[in-house]
Amino acid sequence: MTETQVAEVGTTETGIPDTLEFDVIVVGAGPAGLAAGTVCARAGLNTIIIERGRKPGTKNVMGGVLYTRPTAQVWPEFWKEAPLERCVIEQNQWIMTEDSVIKMGYRSPHFAEGVPNCFTVLRVKIDQYFAEQAEAAGALIINETKVDEVLQDDGRVVGVRTGRPDGDVYAPVVILAEGVNPQLTCALGMQEDLKPDIAAVTVKEVLRLDPEIIEERFGLNEGEGATIEMFGASTRGMLGTAFLYTNQNSLSLGLGVLLSEFAEIPDTPHDLLQELKHHPAVAPLIEGAEPAEYMAHLIPEGGYNEMPALFGHGVMITGDAAQLVNGLHREGSNHAILSGKTAAETAIDAHEKGKFSAQVLGHYRQRLEETAPTIADLRKYRKATKFMEHHPVLSVYPALAAYAFEEMLTVDDKTKRQKQWEIIKEALRRRKPWGMAWDAIDGGLSFI
Amino acid sequence: MSNDPVIMKPDANKGLDDRLYTVKYEVDEENSHLSVIDPEACIRCKKKPCISKCPAEVYRWLEDEQVLEIAYENCLECGTCRVVCPYDNFEWEYPRGGFGVAYKFG
Numbered sequence: 005m006t007e008t009q010v011a012e013v014g015t016t017e018t019g020i021p022d023t024l025e026f027d028v029i030v031v032g033a034g035p036a037g038l039a040a041g042t043v044c045a046r047a048g049l050n051t052i053i054i055e056r057g058r059k060p061g062t063k064n065v066m067g068g069v070l071y072t073r074p075t076a077q078v079w080p081e082f083w084k085e086a087p088l089e090r091c092v093i094e095q096n097q098w099i100m101t102e103d104s105v106i107k108m109g110y111r112s113p114h115f116a117e118g119v120p121n122c123f124t125v126l127r128v129k130i131d132q133y134f135a136e137q138a139e140a141a142g143a144l145i146i147n148e149t150k151v152d153e154v155l156q157d158d159g160r161v162v163g164v165r166t167g168r169p170d171g172d173v174y175a176p177v178v179i180l181a182e183g184v185n186p187q188l189t190c191a192l193g194m195q196e197d198l199k200p201d202i203a204a205v206t207v208k209e210v211l212r213l214d215p216e217i218i219e220e221r222f223g224l225n226e227g228e229g230a231t232i233e234m235f236g237a238s239t240r241g242m243l244g245t246a247f248l249y250t251n252q253n254s255l256s257l258g259l260g261v262l263l264s265e266f267a268e269i270p271d272t273p274h275d276l277l278q279e280l281k282h283h284p285a286v287a288p289l290i291e292g293a294e295p296a297e298y299m300a301h302l303i304p305e306g307g308y309n310e311m312p313a314l315f316g317h318g319v320m321i322t323g324d325a326a327q328l329v330n331g332l333h334r335e336g337s338n339h340a341i342l343s344g345k346t347a348a349e350t351a352i353d354a355h356e357k358g359k360f361s362a363q364v365l366g367h368y369r370q371r372l373e374e375t376a377p378t379i380a381d382l383r384k385y386r387k388a389t390k391f392m393e394h395h396p397v398l399s400v401y402p403a404l405a406a407y408a409f410e411e412m413l414t415v416d417d418k419t420k421r422q423k424q425w426e427i428i429k430e431a432l433r434r435r436k437p438w439g440m441a442w443d444a445i446d447g448g449l450s451f452i
Numbered sequence: 453m454s455n456d457p458v459i460m461k462p463d464a465n466k467g468l469d470d471r472l473y474t475v476k477y478e479v480d481e482e483n484s485h486l487s488v489i490d491p492e493a494c495i496r497c498k499k500k501p502c503i504s505k506c507p508a509e510v511y512r513w514l515e516d517e518q519v520l521e522i523a524y525e526n527c528l529e530c531g532t533c534r535v536v537c538p539y540d541n542f543e544w545e546y547p548r549g550g551f552g553v554a555y556k557f558g
Binding site: 207 | 457460461464465466467468470471472473474475478480499501504505506507508509528529530532535537544545546547548549550552553554555556557558
């Protein structure tokens with residue numbers, strides 16, 4: 005091999021890099037890892053992204069809605085060419101009882117103008133697009149390779165050990181974008197493993213349906229999309245949400261439930277998904293749609309309170325592994341991308357300084373506070389999960405609200421005043437006045 | 453958590469097979485990425501939430517043998533079993549690189 009060949013990062017026939025030292029190692033080719041890898045490579049850093057799946061995206065699951073502006077901070081104008089499903093112009097919130105629904109929603113053409121607000125996506129397609137961008141920027145992506153261990157020397161992270169023979173890879177900076185199961189981060193002692201009260205099990209089905217039928221059923225023009233989030237009986241009143249999103253020629257239908265509550269009942273995630281598919285408000289929307297794929301994933305719900313130390317000597321943690329998810333607003337990939345980008349910028353700085361200490365990489369957290377809404381938003385909702393666990397927001401109130409609607413919309417021999425009194429009596433029967441007052445006060449304190 | 457046993461409803465997961473049929477796997481025939489650390493703890497465990505909360509019915513309790521059967525080849529790699537186990541009794545890792553679930557859409 006000539007000297008020039010050695011200097012370049014090449015790969016052997018098996019795809020294993022022949023140079024095992026890099027400027028930056030990124031673990032995981034999801035939105036966080038691919039954003040980090042793209043930004044590092046663009047700055048000229050010798051960057052490797054290690055992915056355990058056969059291709060980027062094949063292990064990844066989300067609802068999923070991808071927000072354009074945060075994504076465009078890494079891949080400008082990606083929406084003009086990326087494999088996106090539909091531009092979301094209508095977002096709905098449904099409050100469900102077993103057989104009824106209160107519908108709210110907002111539809112606006114502004115969501116599609118200029119820089120569109122968000123798109124529905126399928127992760128296997130979009131992650132592969134992001135991976136192509138990372139490679140075009142110069143990053144090396146090695147698939148089918150699991151990182152078994154983060155290598156340390158004297159308390160400093162110096163590389164990773166992969167499952168390949170002679171699979172140790174070294175770099176002064178390792179960016180962990182390992183996803184919701186934080187095996188490597190835990191092994192480093194940077195956080196504790198997930199607990200049932202901060203993890204939601206989520207199942208989803210992709211249901212194939214003709215675009216024309218989707219557009220007709222959801223009142224959409226070509227390329228336009230709608231989302232529906234469902235609360236209440238859709239998760240049997242347990243803390244969680246169900247969702248139905250329109251893709252180009254399929255629907256994504258799924259639900260997630262906090263494990264601590266779900267563990268109390270004998271039903272399976274599959275059962276709840278079946279129940280959802282048969283709900284009278286959901287069934288007509290998915291009728292005739294052919295199941296194309298079933299999937300499951302955990303969503304980290306710990307938020308601000310469970311956020312690990314985001315950095316150490318030679319290491320930064322991004323995306324789901326760092327609990328950077330705002331469940332209430334179904335935001336995750338945007339925070340993943342921004343955290344990956346910010347970690348990358350910190351790595352670039354560290355390389356310029358030639359220093360990789362926790363103090364230098366600590367700028368990652370500082371930057372994330374200052375330049376992205378990520379940490380500020382998580383801090384705002386830090387009490388949200390606990391509030392939802394301690395108040396019957398998703399059990400008592402949806403049924404009560406439905407009762408009120410049904411009573412007021414039914415014309416019979418009762419006067420409207422009588423109906424109002426009956427609603428008030430029913431409300432007090434289902435929830436004591438001090439309970440309601442406590443729900444309202446604590447709700448105010450937890451969310452405002 | 454209350455102490456009543458909650459395992460799984462008899463008719464639960466009806467139709468799950470059809471659903472799993474849509475999933476593509478590259479099965480690692482050589483080794484399971486999932487195992488139980490202490491089989492005695494499973495016997496003491498009343499609810500066995502790993503069984504009902506697994507989205508892919510990987511776990512089954514063999515009453516005669518008093519052992520948890522693990523169909524790891526069905527695993528969707530979500531991590532629910534590990535997180536929901538009241539005894540922290542899973543040796544849980546992702547399958548070897550390139551193996552396990554391979555989503556087509558995600």
